[in-house]
Amino acid sequence: MTATPVASTRRGAARNAGPELESRDYEARHLLVLEGLEAVRKRPAMYIGSTDTRGLMHCLWEIIDNSVDEALGGFGRAIEVTLRDDGGITVTDQGRGIPVDKEPRTGLSGVEVVFTKLHAGGKFGAGSYNATGGLHGVGSSVVNALSARLDVEVDRDGATWAMSFRRGVPGTFDGAGPTAPFTPGGPLTKVGRVAKGRTGTRVTYWPDRQIFLAEAGLSIEDLHNRARQTSFLVPGLAITVTDARDGAAAADGPAVEVFKHEGGIGEFCEYLAPDAAVTDVLRLQGTGQFTETVPMLDDAGHMEPTDVDRELEVDVAVRWGTGYDTTVRSYVNIIATPKGGTHVAGFERALVRAVTGALAPTRLLKTGEEVVKDDVLEGLTAVVTVRLAEPQFEGQTKEVLGTPAVSRLVAKVVETELGTFLESKSGVGKQQARSVLEKVVSASRARVAARQQRENQRRKNALESSSLPTKLVDCRAIGDRSELFIVEGNSALGTAKEARSSEFQALLPIRGKILNTQKASTGDMLKNVECASIIQVVGAGSGRTFDLDAARYGKIIFMADADSDGAHIRCLLATLFFRYMRPLVDAGRVFTAVPPLHRFELTNPKKGQEKFIYTYTDAEYQRTAAELTKRGVRFKEPQRYKGLGEMDADQLAQTTMDPRHRTLRRMTVDDGLIAETTFEMLMGNDVAPRKTFIIDGAYALDASAIDV
Incomplete structure (x- = not known):
């Protein structure tokens, strides 16, 4: 019993929710049935493509093509197209003329059927036309539907027959032009007599500006091109284009062009x-x-699939x-x-x-060419x-x-x-x-x-681009004296900027651990931002195309923390350079910086003794501490660096970057085969040799030396 008021409440809420919900009611009374040419006026773009200049010209093509179809059939060798000064267009041909007798199914004249019925015409079977451009039976009727006025005159059977339409509706106009008073109704009428052998059709229409955009206009250039093209395709056919519009006509009359070509x-x-x-x-x-299967009308007017x-x-x-x-x-x-x-x-x-x-x-094509x-x-x-x-x-x-x-x-x-x-x-x-x-x-x-040039250019763009990464902090010097420090992390980069000599020391920061290039493909390596940046900055290419002389820096220096993560990063960088920039390694131009692990600050240094002492390994730390204690040299609690970022600029410069004080380790390759085997063992896809190496090394490790 409560369901009815609840439903009513919901329906009322839906009505109040907004106009977009009012379409819930959908019944047969809401269906709109468009009769005759109403569908064309409702959706003109479906038939002519658009309502701009392109659609306006398409209407003209439909009428011209009907005349050309007659010429293709051997009826008439001349077509005249006139652009009138009142906005109308007239197309005249010497064809057989549209039929003027009654069509038996509709009881209407052939002219009215052609201009008012969609999908009606003489091009659906093989009786009247063999090969035509029009075949849907909608061209003339669509133009009629989209015209404010259309007049058609047919010369046939010794008489001239005429009929007029307003937006597709037959009737009579009391005057000239599309704005003349119009009376609906009226059949095809005989308006004069002509020689018995004279035939042809004249169609004059005024496009409906309620349909077409205001800026849509007829293009005389497009019309000339179409007329020229048609005259080539139908040898001997003369097409005359007359432009009598305001502004187009010269002092001696309208502009006239005749197109006729015999060469096809x-x-x-x-x-x-x-x-x-x-x-x-x-x-x-x-x-x-x-053979084509098409639907054909039988004697009873039914469509039957027929092999033709x-x-x-x-x-x-x-x-x-x-x-x-x-x-x-x-x-x-x-x-x-x-x-x-x-x-x-x-x-x-x-x-x-x-x-x-x-x-x-x-023998023009060589082997492999196609x-x-x-x-x-x-x-x-x-x-x-x-x-x-x-x-x-x-x-x-x-x-x-x-x-x-x-x-x-x-x-x-x-x-x-x-x-x-x-x-x-x-x-x-x-x-x-x-x-x-x-x-x-x-x-x-x-x-x-x-194609090879494009591929080479892409490779060059990827590997040797002169557009250097924005994160590169470059130096002023070039040549052997210049140095590139590949720095781990942005924190270390900030300190390194102050510690470096901007004259000859450049900095390139990387974020953490780069891709393991021993496992990855070349494509994956290039997709890796850090690897691509390093190759771009070095500037000498990679792989077989690497050019040592093109390298932008005399030394490449890996500068990472002195811990196990730093060692891993140095190993990954070494793998990248060994695989893709090996000439640099062979030339002895790749180094690793050796930052300290500890710093001793002496409280009472003797004359000539340094106030700070740096050690680089735990063993060195133990020896230094024992020696200072034995000699009675007092020192503060030693500082252990967890990373490069913990150093200030002076400390980093003195210990790691200043050529007068720093220690560098040069990467060398004494035996290329052994080096390749080692890199494959440490960084390759095969896990078993690496596991054996780690286990064997574990026995030599002093467990007490592990920094927990």
């Missing part, structure tokens, strides 16, 4: 090439067949030049695929196979085009071809045709083929050399 993609390839030619433009052409035989036309133009850059343009049914796809993948794979096969019988895709592409300019019915693109923007079978068929055609050229036996073809193979081999060797 061969001429296009030559136009794109940025360098001098190594070969003529090669045309690699062929066809192939494949497809034919693929491959036409590739390639040209090698003296340069190093690669230019590859790819197209499917004249639609650019800037991000490539299966046709480009097949083309590149075939290039490598053909060149590799042609190189095999020659060519990869980048070697073959160096200096290459190529235009790759394929034509097929209903290609599979990734998205409406058609930037990537996805039809799987295309890769295999393109590779087969290109490998066969290019292989024939590369194996030419006489004439100019033989000379050019040889030049291509030599260029590829040269590129391969340059790539390997560049």
Whole structure:
């Protein structure tokens, strides 16, 4: 009985908690169903990529490509594109004209179906078009949905038919331009008569500024590039671009450019090439067949999976030049695929196979050398085009071809045709083929050399960087007189800074015990901050690349505490230098400092006698204490140094750093094999020899001498 008020209380609390919790109620009445072209206006970027200049230009491509598809089919050899001074765009073609009769399923005219129904058009089957750029059936309807006004006129059957739309809705405008009064409704209307054989379509539209960003504008440069590209891809097609916008028109009228090329993609390839030619433009052409399972409409209007035989036309133009850059343009049914796809993948794979096969019988490649895709592409300019019915693109923007079978068929055609050229036996073809193979081999060797150079540079950066660690306290002198003290700990560093001679003594602090480099790999050693810092500061590299003459200091001195931990640190440092900087050890330039363990302060020193006496071992301490007591020399309680940091600067300088008073132990290698065996025993991976060594040494240890 208490459950109901509790639930009500919680629901009320949820309502008061904030607006983000109001979505708990989720029922069928909350679902929004977008009808017709509403989805396009709601999510325009899904169809045109974006609502900036790129999306605005994409709408224009959709209309132009419909006209180009007609020209591809052999209907009309001219297209006119006009940028109007009132913000509209007109595209005119000489194609067959959009059908004006009634579509039986909808009862609407063909024009209205094309411009108001998504996924409607003549490109879903093989009846009207064989190879087209448009195939999703959404291009014209999307442009219509995103236009403040769209007018279409069709010349067909001896008459001109016209229809207008406002944001995708059919109707009539009372005046010119997108702001004229609009009345919804109205079918396709016959507005005039034309010669019976004249056909074509004129589409004029004004992009809807409610959809597109305010700064979005049409790019005349992009339009010219697209028109030029299309004229290359469809030889003989004339595309006229007229810019009548304010500011673009000259005194004698609008700016007009006409693009027409008869040479096809061969001429296009030559136009794109940025360098001098190594070969003529090669045309690699062929066809192939494949079977594809696609859904097809049956007589009852149902979609049924059907195996369809497809034919693929491959036409590739390639040209090698003296340069190093690669230019590859790819197209499917004249639609650019800037991000490539299966046709480009097949083309590149075939290039490598053909060149590799042609190189095999020659002696151009040495043993161990190989060519990869980048070697073959160096200096290459190529235009790759394929034509097929209903290609599979990734998205409406058609930037990537996805039809799987295309890769295999393109590779087969290109490998066969290019292989024939590369194996030419006489004439100019033989000379050019040889030049291509030599260029590829040269590129391969340059790539390997560049990679080795990069690896060497990385090694140099890691081991020999001139960017010294910030913790290094450097000296002014260079050459044999300079000394580098590798100091254990920051506390000792502070005292050493005051004790050193800044003229010739440098200090590099390390934090505790460095990596055991006898066990670690070179990569692990370089990753260790302390080891990398030491190698950088020494400045002569490491391993086989070590250059003794490049060492920045005449002496390297390990300065650690005089206890067992200090001994371990010195051993680790000795291992690093023996493994990676051995020439320094062989040259006798590596030392260990010998700091004292104890200090005696005499209370009544005699004339000429030092007030302080330092001892360096426990045995020396015992002897000194006994001798002073026997001689009647009084002294304070001896001080035992637990570390270098306990000394003041004067003491450290006098005992450990001042060349006039200090004691250094030089590391030497009398027998390299014995030294290597010793380091492996003490610091290597095999534990058993080290254990035996420790146990044997334990019997010689005086237990009473252990400092507990």
